[in-house]
Amino acid sequence: MRAVRVDEFGGPEVLVTREVPDPRPGPGQVLVEVTGANVMYLDTLIRSGRGTDHFPVAPPYVPGGGVSGRVVEAGPETDQAWLGAEVVGETGPPDGDGEASVPVNGYAERAVLRQESLVRVPEGVGAHEALALMTDGATALLLERAARFTPDSWVLVLAATGGAGSLTVQLARLAGARVIGAARGPEKLALARELGAEEVVDYSEPDWLERVGKITGGGADVVVDGAGGALGTAAFAATADGGRFVSYGTPSGEFAEVDDAEAGRRGITALGLFDLEPADGTGKRDLTRLVLEEARAGRIRPHVGLTLPLERAAEAHGALEGRRVLGKALLVP
The missing domain is CATH 3.90.180.10 (Medium-chain alcohol dehydrogenases, catalytic domain)
Structure with a gap:
């Protein structure tokens, strides 16, 4: 073979x-x-x-x-x-x-x-669709649980058109949140809007954090960071006091760095990739079944x-x- x-x-x-x-x-x-x-x-x-x-x-x-x-x-x-x-x-x-x-x-x-x-693979879900959901869909469900999306809250998603990010945008919208999709370039920003982002920002632009602040009126209630590195570290500043910062991505080769003292002072709950393990013992296989059922029902799509x-x-x-x-x-x- x-x-x-x-x-x-x-x-x-x-x-x-x-x-x-x-x-x-x-x-x-x-x-x-x-x-x-x-x-x-x-x-x-x-x-x-x-x-x-x-x-x-x-x-x-x-x-x-x-x-x-x-x-x-x-x-x-x-x-x-x-x-x-x-x-x-x-x-x-x-x-x-x-x-x-x-x-x-x-x-x-x-x-x-x-x-x-x-x-x-459930009936009504294509093989490639199921494969695209298997790993990133399970990750997106864990991110949803950690982020605790709520109706009308502002959610900033970095790497909003990546495998897990694109699904996180959809899950946040399903929860009634108002999503800002952060990505690089017009093609990715257009896809973020198509997936459900109400607003988009290009994080290759120098004023992207200022734009997030203006859109949200001071900061996002939840930041989901799929970029990591300098971008993820910078995005921590866009989290509103009392909000949640969930970072899982390393496309830059490293995770975002969070000042624990600053997070404590501002009342921000900061979580990393290794904090995403489900507390109820749900495994990857169970999460995959759940996300495939969401796709079968037409609620999300990779x-x-x-x-x-x-x-x-x-x-x-x-x-x-x-x-x-x-x-x-x-x-x-």
């Missing part, structure tokens, strides 16, 4: 499509004929060698942590009812909690998945902005790193 492999860390050019042996499912696993592979910004960090402190991946490896497809084989001790099912699921090996520990083995024509990671064949994986990574993707990027075998 064909798979994209990284033989050494480096730029997008190290992503090379090769013929590799077909994987075989072991106990409790299934083999999936892949219809789509999720491409995340995290994949680019690991490929460059910058993510190995948190994700122990070493070349050679096949990147990608999630796929959609049809189950074509079930291994020993696996529920045979999965055969023929259209599913989404994570491809990486499990950690101590049973979740995928590293995003590997997804950019391929066939992939082995643990049956514990499988989620059936925006798939880039779909490329496996052979053009380097182009997909380059587009993500160049901030040229609106919504999700997927690879199609």
